[in-house]
Amino acid sequence: MGARTALVTLRKDGIGVMSCNPAIGGLGKGHLVREIDAMDGVMGRIADRAGIQFRLLNRRKGPAVQGPRAQSDRKIYRTAMLAELEGTPNLTILEDEVTDFVMNGGQVSGVALNGADTLTAGATVLTTGTFLRGVIHIGDVSRPGGRMGDRPSVRLAERIDDFGLPLGRLKTGTPPRLDGRTINWDVLEEQPGDDTPVLFSFLSSKVMAPQVSCGITHTNEETHEIIRANLNRSAMYGGHIDGVGPRYCPSIEDKVVRFAEKTSHQIFLEPEGADDPTVYPNGISTSLPQDVQEDYVHSIRGLEQTEIVQPGYAIEYDYVDPRVLDLRLQLKSVPGLFLAGQINGTTGYEEAAAQGLVAGLNAAASSLGSDAVQFSRSDSYIGVMIDDLTTRGVTEPYRMFTSRAEFRLSLRADNADQRLTPKGLEVGCIGDERSRRFSDKMERLEAGRALMESTSYSPKEALSVGIKLSQDGNRRSAYQLLSLQDVSFDQLEALDPRLCSVDQGIQDQLAKDALYASYILRQEKDVEAIRRDEAHAIPEDFGYGDLDGLSSELRSKLSAARPANLAQAAKVEGMTPAALTLLLARLRRDERKKSA
Numbered sequence: 156m157g158a159r160t161a162l163v164t165l166r167k168d169g170i171g172v173m174s175c176n177p178a179i180g181g182l183g184k185g186h187l188v189r190e191i192d193a194m195d196g197v198m199g200r201i202a203d204r205a206g207i208q209f210r211l212l213n214r215r216k217g218p219a220v221q222g223p224r225a226q227s228d229r230k231i232y233r234t235a236m237l238a239e240l241e242g243t244p245n246l247t248i249l250e251d252e253v254t255d256f257v258m259n260g261g262q263v264s265g266v267a268l269n270g271a272d273t274l275t276a277g278a279t280v281l282t283t284g285t286f287l288r289g290v291i292h293i294g295d296v297s298r299p300g301g302r303m304g305d306r307p308s309v310r311l312a313e314r315i316d317d318f319g320l321p322l323g324r325l326k327t328g329t330p331p332r333l334d335g336r337t338i339n340w341d342v343l344e345e346q347p348g349d350d351t352p353v354l355f356s357f358l359s360s361k362v363m364a365p366q367v368s369c370g371i372t373h374t375n376e377e378t379h380e381i382i383r384a385n386l387n388r389s390a391m392y393g394g395h396i397d398g399v400g401p402r403y404c405p406s407i408e409d410k411v412v413r414f415a416e417k418t419s420h421q422i423f424l425e426p427e428g429a430d431d432p433t434v435y436p437n438g439i440s441t442s443l444p445q446d447v448q449e450d451y452v453h454s455i456r457g458l459e460q461t462e463i464v465q466p467g468y469a470i471e472y473d474y475v476d477p478r479v480l481d482l483r484l485q486l487k488s489v490p491g492l493f494l495a496g497q498i499n500g501t502t503g504y505e506e507a508a509a510q511g512l513v514a515g516l517n518a519a520a521s522s523l524g525s526d527a528v529q530f531s532r533s534d535s536y537i538g539v540m541i542d543d544l545t546t547r548g549v550t551e552p553y554r555m556f557t558s559r560a561e562f563r564l565s566l567r568a569d570n571a572d573q574r575l576t577p578k579g580l581e582v583g584c585i586g587d588e589r590s591r592r593f594s595d596k597m598e599r600l601e602a603g604r605a606l607m608e609s610t611s612y613s614p615k616e617a618l619s620v621g622i623k624l625s626q627d628g629n630r631r632s633a634y635q636l637l638s639l640q641d642v643s644f645d646q647l648e649a650l651d652p653r654l655c656s657v658d659q660g661i662q663d664q665l666a667k668d669a670l671y672a673s674y675i676l677r678q679e680k681d682v683e684a685i686r687r688d689e690a691h692a693i694p695e696d697f698g699y700g701d702l703d704g705l706s707s708e709l710r711s712k713l714s715a716a717r718p719a720n721l722a723q724a725a726k727v728e729g730m731t732p733a734a735l736t737l738l739l740a741r742l743r744r745d746e747r748k749k750s751a
Contacts, residue, residue, distance in 0.1 A: 156519045156523065156582070156583050156584050157245065157583070158518075158523055159245050160246050160247070161246075161247045161248075161249055161274055161276070162246060162247070162249065163252075163266065163268065163274070164249070164250065165251075165286075167237070167248055167250050168233075170233070170236060170237045170248070171234070171235070172229075172233055173227065173229050173232055173504070174284070174285070174302045176329075176425070176435055177226065177227045177228070177232070177428075178226050178227060178425065179202040179224070179225050179504060180202070180223045180355065180505065181222050181224045182222035182557055183554070183555035183556040183557045183559070184222065184224075184503060184506070184554075185221075185223040185224055185355070185505075186555070186567075186568045186571070187506065187508070187509045187536050187537065187540070189223070189357075189569075189571035189572075190509065190537050190574075190575055191508055191509055192358075192572075193357065193574070193575040193579065194516075194575055194576070194579040195579055195585045195589050196508065196512050197236070198355075198505070198508045199359070200239075200355075200359060201236050202225050202356075203354045203359040203362075204232075204235050204363050204364070205228045205229075205231035206225035206228075206352070206354075206362060206363075207225075207226050207228050207364050207428070208226040208348035208367055208369060208425075209223070209224070209348050209354065210223075210348055211223055211224075211349055214349075217671075218567050218568070218569055218670070219557070219563050219566075219567050219671065220557045221567075221568065223355055226367070226369065226425055228364050228427070228428040228431070229427050229428050230428055231428070251268040251270055252311075253268060253269075253308075254310040254314070255267035255311070255314050256492070261488075261489065261490065262489070262490040262491045263279050264276065264491060265279065266279055269310075276491075277491070277521060277522030278491055278493060278518035278519070278521045279491060279492050279518070280493040280495055280511070280514045280515060281492060281493065281494050281495070282494075282495045282498065282507070283308055283311070283472075283473075283497070284497050284498075284507070285470050285472040285497055286308040286472065287308055287312045287498060288308070288309055289301040289302070289307035289470055289472045290307070290471045290472075291303065291469070291470050292390030292442045292468060292470070293443075293466055294389070294442065294445070294447070295388065295444070300470065301470075301472075302470065303468065307472075312473055318486075320475050320476070320479055320488075321475070321476040321478075322473050322476070323399075323476065324471055324472070325399055325471070325472060325497075325552050326469050326470060326472070327404075327469070327470055328440040328441065328442055328467065328468065328469040329440050329467050329468060330407075330438070330439045330467045331441070331445075331463045332427070332434065332435060332463070332464050333424070333433070333436055333452070333464065334432055334462040334463075335424075335426060335432045336432045338424065338457055338461050339457045339458075339460070340370055340457070343372050343457040344370065344371040344372075345370060345371075346423065347368045348367075357572045357592070357593070357596075358588065358589060358592065364429060366429075367426050369423055369424055370424035370457070371421065371423060371424070372457045373419040373420065373421055374407070374422065374439070374451075374454075374455060375418065375419050375455070376418055376419075377454040378454045379411045381451040382408055382411045382443070383411060385444070385447045386408060386412070388444050388447060389441070389442050390443075391442050392408060399550065399551045404440070405440075406442065407420070407439040407440065408441060408442070420438060422438040422439055422455065423437040423438060433464060436458075439467070440467055440469075441468075441469075442468060445466040449463055472497070474498055474500045474549075475494060475498055475499060476548050477494075477499040477500055477544035477545055477548060477549065478545060480494060482527075482530075482541055482542070482545060483513065483517035483521075484499070484510060484514040484517065484541070485517065485521075491521075493518050495510035495515075496510055499549075499553075500549035501549075501553040502553065503554060503555075506553065506554065506555055509537045509540060510541075513528070513530065516584060525583075528582050532561060532562065533561075533562050533565075534566075534574055534575070535571075535575060536560055539555075539559050540553070540559075543559060543728075547726050547727070547728045549728065558733070561678075561732040562675075562678065564671050564674050564678050565678070567667065567671070569664065569667050570667070570668070572596070573600075580593075596661075599661050603665050604665060606654060606656075606657065607633040607637065607647070607654065607665065608632045608633070608634050609632075610632065610633065611630035612650055613628070614626050614627065614628070616650065617650070619650075620646045620650055622636060622639070622646055633647045633654065634669050637669040638670055638672055638673065644657075690721070691739060692720050693719060693720055693721065693724065693738075694745075695717065697742075699713040699714045700714065702737065702738070702741055704734075705737065706729075709727070709729050709730065709734055712727050721735060721739060
């Protein structure tokens with residue numbers, strides 16, 4: 156966008172380091188990566204370059220809830236990301252620590268560095284990750300740390316205290332890292348990647364790194380007994396941690412306690428690189444002492460002789476209540492200062508990157524005197540997340556799910572470029588290559604759709620190629636026929652040979668667009684109906700506990716919040732459009748009973 160930018164980081168070689176699971180994407184998260192890529196962000200391209208296993212989650216379900224995911228090679232991701240940033244025009248990388256802000260009245264106008272130098276800036280974006288007063292816990296041993304091997308940021312945290320912002324403590328955790336050479340892979344289930352990889356970036360065309368398989372094993376009763384016997388030695392259960400952890404990524408201690416009826420939990424053994432023996436055992440993050448970690452790891456099938464190369468640990472850190480931010484992610488009370496990432500109460504690379512995009516675009520726009528760049532719930536998952544954070548806040552680390560989006564049928568991963576690249580072109584953040592390729596794609600897409608809508612067919616003509624329709628005499632275009640279940644492009648080409656000129660990629664996109672066209676219209680009407688009913692009152696004694704269809708998590712949050720109407724209920728963290736519809740239906744049923 157033309158803004159001169161400095162990136163200040165404690166260590167240059169820490170850029171691109173994947174602190175936790177070396178994987179990108181997943182359900183909801185994969186949508187964010189596609190949207191970042193559609194705005195010409197770098198995460199998708201780097202993830203494709205470093206991907207050593209690609210899987211499309213929910214492949215058997217519809218495109219709206221499918222999520223691309225890639226296991227990444229740590230070394231490739233780190234080196235590729237650093238090279239990308241070093242080659243970025245107008246970007247200077249500085250190795251230093253930010254310890255203070257330069258103030259101009261009540262506005263931030265730059266930063267002070269540990270070496271006593273200062274940088275002046277029209278806007279400052281603060282991205283502290285887990286470093287803000289970070290503390291690492293392994294059993295009853297605690298020490299300051301932003302992540303394993305890195306010191307925390309304390310002086311900056313103390314400076315932030317002066318702003319009087321509402322702060323809290325959150326925690327996250329990692330599992331012990333294993334030496335893959337000591338794992339008995341022969342007795343484990345193999346999990347290969349997809350035969351046809353789905354990549355993240357709209358600019359990527361092929362897999363670049365060697366591909367690997369993961370392994371699957373499970374905990375067992377012996378594992379659980381070891382953990383139960385040592386719960387008092389866990390940092391979390393021993394009372395050493397005050398921060399709240401992510402509900403959807405619980406530690407193994409949490410799983411054993413909260414799901415006591417389960418006799419085993421699945422573990423995915425994920426290699427951290429094509430030529431790296433380190434393995435990430437996804438599913439057993441912990442804050443137990445190292446000797447207990449060794450005992451319970453060795454009780455698991457295939458891991459009996461496995462060596463731990465780094466113990467698992469929990470990390471606790473400061474975050475700022477994101478309700479003090481506006482939709483640009485600028486602090487309402489401190490102009491010139493934007494916040495992005497885990498400092499806003501989120502978890503995960505993808506959520507952090509999406510916030511970095513929003514804060515970065517708006518910091519640049521502010522510095523250049525341009526209009527704000529805002530995302531809405533109707534145009535992106537990015538908009539859903541920003542609205543959730545700034546209006547609802549967080550009570551635990553925020554994670555993106557497809558269920559959070561009212562418009563998820565139209566906010567698909569496959570059409571992220573159609574939704575957001577025009578916005579990027581408008582604000583000036585799209586490079587020449589993406590602009591050219593997007594323009595070419597849209598021309599081909601529009602030409603293909605126009606061709607499909609240029610001719611209509613009777614039910615009898617459709618039946619001649621195996622497409623069964625009600626004999627109602629209505630003629631349908633090829634695009635309308637494509638929206639029907641089990642109708643293939645091959646059948647349509649038999650009806651109209653001109654469609655053979657449409658290339659495979661455009662065929663696939665047209666099929667997805669056609670599939671959802673009618674549903675999207677219906678969904679918009681449903682959402683509009685919900686908005687009309689937002690003023691609907693909820694009785695003070697309403698019984699959420701016996702409302703079937705609500706998750707236990709949402710029941711407890713609604714029971715605690717006691718919203719007065721649907722508008723307030725909509726702002727309860729974790730509330731979904733489906734849950735609101737269920738709540739409204741129950742209210743109406745109760746009202747009908749009373750009136751009868």
